[in-house]
Amino acid sequence: MGFFSKFKEGLTKTRDALMGKVESLISFGRKIDEEFYEELEEALIMADVGVNTVMGIMDDLRSAAKKQKLTEAEELKPVLKQILVELMGEDKAELSTNRDGLTVILFVGVNGVGKTTTIGKLANQFKAEGKKVILAAGDTFRAGAIEQLEVWGQRAGVDVIKQGAGSDPAAVIFDGIQAAKARKADVLLCDTAGRLQNKANLMDELNKIYRVIRREMPEAPHETLLVLDATTGQNALSQAKLFGEATGVTGLVLTKLDGTAKGGIVIAIRKELEVPVKMVGLGEKIDDLQPFDPKDFVDALFAE
Amino acid sequence: MVFESLANRLQDTFNRLRGKGKLSESDVKEAMREVRLALLEADVNFKVVKDFVEKVRERAIGQEVLQSLTPGQHVIKIVNDELTELMGGSQAKLNISNKPPTVIMMVGLQGAGKTTHTGKLAKLLQKEKKKPLLVACDIYRPAAIKQLQVLGEQLQVPVFSLGDQVSPVEIARKGLEHAISYGHDYVLIDTAGRLHIDETLMDELRNIKEAVQPSEILLVVDAMTGQVAVEVAETFNNTLDVTGTILTKLDGDTRGGAALSIRAVTGTPIKYVGTGEKIDAIEPFHPDRMASRILGMGDVLTLIEKAQASIDQDKAMDLERKMRNADFTLEDFLDQLSQVKNLGPLDQILGMLPGMNKVKGMQNMNVDDKQINRIEAIIQSMTPAERREPKLIDSSRRKRIAKGSGMTVQDVNRLLKQFEEMQKMMKQFSGMAKKMKGKKGKKGLGGMKFPFLP
Numbered sequence A: 001m002g003f004f005s006k007f008k009e010g011l012t013k014t015r016d017a018l019m020g021k022v023e024s025l026i027s028f029g030r031k032i033d034e035e036f037y038e039e040l041e042e043a044l045i046m047a048d049v050g051v052n053t054v055m056g057i058m059d060d061l062r063s064a065a066k067k068q069k070l071t072e073a074e075e076l077k078p079v080l081k082q083i084l085v086e087l088m089g090e091d092k093a094e095l096s097t098n099r100d101g102l103t104v105i106l107f108v109g110v111n112g113v114g115k116t117t118t119i120g121k122l123a124n125q126f127k128a129e130g131k132k133v134i135l136a137a138g139d140t141f142r143a144g145a146i147e148q149l150e151v152w153g154q155r156a157g158v159d160v161i162k163q164g165a166g167s168d169p170a171a172v173i174f175d176g177i178q179a180a181k182a183r184k185a186d187v188l189l190c191d192t193a194g195r196l197q198n199k200a201n202l203m204d205e206l207n208k209i210y211r212v213i214r215r216e217m218p219e220a221p222h223e224t225l226l227v228l229d230a231t232t233g234q235n236a237l238s239q240a241k242l243f244g245e246a247t248g249v250t251g252l253v254l255t256k257l258d259g260t261a262k263g264g265i266v267i268a269i270r271k272e273l274e275v276p277v278k279m280v281g282l283g284e285k286i287d288d289l290q291p292f293d294p295k296d297f298v299d300a301l302f303a304e
Numbered sequence B: 001m002v003f004e005s006l007a008n009r010l011q012d013t014f015n016r017l018r019g020k021g022k023l024s025e026s027d028v029k030e031a032m033r034e035v036r037l038a039l040l041e042a043d044v045n046f047k048v049v050k051d052f053v054e055k056v057r058e059r060a061i062g063q064e065v066l067q068s069l070t071p072g073q074h075v076i077k078i079v080n081d082e083l084t085e086l087m088g089g090s091q092a093k094l095n096i097s098n099k100p101p102t103v104i105m106m107v108g109l110q111g112a113g114k115t116t117h118t119g120k121l122a123k124l125l126q127k128e129k130k131k132p133l134l135v136a137c138d139i140y141r142p143a144a145i146k147q148l149q150v151l152g153e154q155l156q157v158p159v160f161s162l163g164d165q166v167s168p169v170e171i172a173r174k175g176l177e178h179a180i181s182y183g184h185d186y187v188l189i190d191t192a193g194r195l196h197i198d199e200t201l202m203d204e205l206r207n208i209k210e211a212v213q214p215s216e217i218l219l220v221v222d223a224m225t226g227q228v229a230v231e232v233a234e235t236f237n238n239t240l241d242v243t244g245t246i247l248t249k250l251d252g253d254t255r256g257g258a259a260l261s262i263r264a265v266t267g268t269p270i271k272y273v274g275t276g277e278k279i280d281a282i283e284p285f286h287p288d289r290m291a292s293r294i295l296g297m298g299d300v301l302t303l304i305e306k307a308q309a310s311i312d313q314d315k316a317m318d319l320e321r322k323m324r325n326a327d328f329t330l331e332d333f334l335d336q337l338s339q340v341k342n343l344g345p346l347d348q349i350l351g352m353l354p355g356m357n358k359v360k361g362m363q364n365m366n367v368d369d370k371q372i373n374r375i376e377a378i379i380q381s382m383t384p385a386e387r388r389e390p391k392l393i394d395s396s397r398r399k400r401i402a403k404g405s406g407m408t409v410q411d412v413n414r415l416l417k418q419f420e421e422m423q424k425m426m427k428q429f430s431g432m433a434k435k436m437k438g439k440k441g442k443k444g445l446g447g448m449k450f451p452f453l454p
């Protein structure tokens, strides 16, 4: 127990010190020294960027400092931000859509990350742009999942295509595509059940859904979005890799950024798998979805 | 993958550390660097890692290295023991109220798995012939009540709900009253997921706690949680004094370092782990399994344990000497085989040896225990003289041996051929060992106590 209480005490202090992090770290005319680098490293690791990626970033930072002969911490700030922004891709990533016809977007991810909620929010956005939107209730497994999507359908004022609980998800998505074509919808958003990426049979099921979409519309899905919970640590990399293999993930939605988690692991994902973040979830309400802005994201990495 | 590089790095550290009696400060420092990285890669909170590593470092310096281990392995062993201890005992027991019903409250972030685990706990209680009542206090997430109701239906456990227009505090209070009048001995309260920084919703939890005086407040945490786990656990604990944790989604491939972070800040036990989506996928928490999972050196650890337990020290040393001098006979080989068999399935053992995957040809080597049995049978059909001097074995002797062991002559030929190769290899090794001996002290072959099997 001694260890715990001592640790707890220490933790509060560190947290206060940490949360202010780089911003405060960098000001006050600080010089660049080893301790400074260490603290910077700590801040990045605390943001879930991941040790390997952090080491790479620190190397880049050190050599940039050397090359430009920087001595003041203040001067290093824009350099670090630039490195990170470059890693994340300079521009806001747009969703790819089908300009003349139906756009199909498939949502995948592990359990509880926010797939269904994101679909609700995005449906609302498309609707507001005057698009005709249909949702497909491809989570036939989790108790109450269909009803949950239906509530979102009502909130956004869009139709939901569904079958009963326990039915074949690929069949539901098939129905969704047929309905979207028949009703001349602009956008079809496909929900799927959450699943852990190491479950081969469930990943096969997802791949089947993907293939059904491709078969019905060879250029679809126009986006396969992997929904990632910002509180996730290093496992997100494995998620991106394996969901990517099963469904050709084209972008990430980073949810729950309204909490204190920074979602730094997306930097590693971007770096290693080149999958861009397209949107961020900032709450549970219908308008809590925003396009991803790398500059804001990087700022937030170091924000209180 | 990360794992691979870690194993390699460790291997390098082990090599550098080999052949000393006591753990020196620099030995430990070196190994702790790897441990620190391993823990960070497993998502253990930065600060927890720092404190932990410091503590273990102090403890490890000056310790006598166990004979059967290299210093590097010994450090890892200390780390593992310490980690296991920190993780607490196995405590899959729920607190019981002396004034029934016992109230259990489930709390946590959004998407952690509270509702599912409310159902799983109900199932556990049901198996113990208890009469639980589920109370639906998540009025926020669409269809959350429905989700609990479906689970209740599957389990044949009643669900208490007042819809989503009544305050959760009120629902909890009425739920408890309901349980009392209907003779339930357990009340499981499912609450909505919330951010730890949402003060209004954290207050709501405080008020529910006030209203129903739970015996158990379980923090439900996703095993994949990253650095923020510490802050989350700390805030929930400060607000509610949680009594335990349920670690969910452990059937994934996450290393699960959050477990250590949470345990370290709350000081309360991890009571259960969730291992699947099915309603009975819940298990008691095993600190030792969790420790080696977090450390990501499960293989090395198992090897350490097994080597400690079953390798005969004197024989091993004798063998090492023989290997070095390359006067290793089929007799020794037979002896070795029986020792190796005690260790467990062979391909696993080989896979566990750090660096084994780097030895050329090893990856494709298909070793199974049946094969060992066959080799044993062949050697056992040889005379002692033949075992010591395989050159004696001419074609008629080969036929005899084949017959005696129930194998074919080709099998005997193959074994003899492979043994010859092995001896050659050992000569090379002994050459290497002599060179290394010059540089690095006595134990040239270090951990290589196992023969290369045909």
Ligand SMILES: Nc1nc2c(ncn2[C@@H]2O[C@H](COP(=O)(O)OP(=O)(O)OP(=O)(O)O)[C@@H](O)[C@H]2O)c(=O)[nH]1
Residues within 6 Å of the ligand: A109, A110, A111, A112, A113, A114, A115, A116, A117, A118, A139, A142, A145, A192, A193, A194, A195, A227, A255, A256, A257, A258, A259, A280, A281, A282, A283, A284, A288, B110, B111, B141, B193, B195
């Ligand atoms: N604070 C916050 N909560 C969110 C956000 N997005 C989703 N949630 C919540 O997270 C929980 C899980 O969201 P769901 O949309 O059901 O997640 P899912 O991925 O569809 O879950 P499964 O279908 O069970 O795998 C719900 O309580 C949501 O309200 C977000 O951006 N911020």
Ligand SMILES: [Mg+2]
Residues within 6 Å of the ligand: A115, A116, A117, A139, A145, A191, A192, A193, A194
């Ligand atoms: Mg869902």
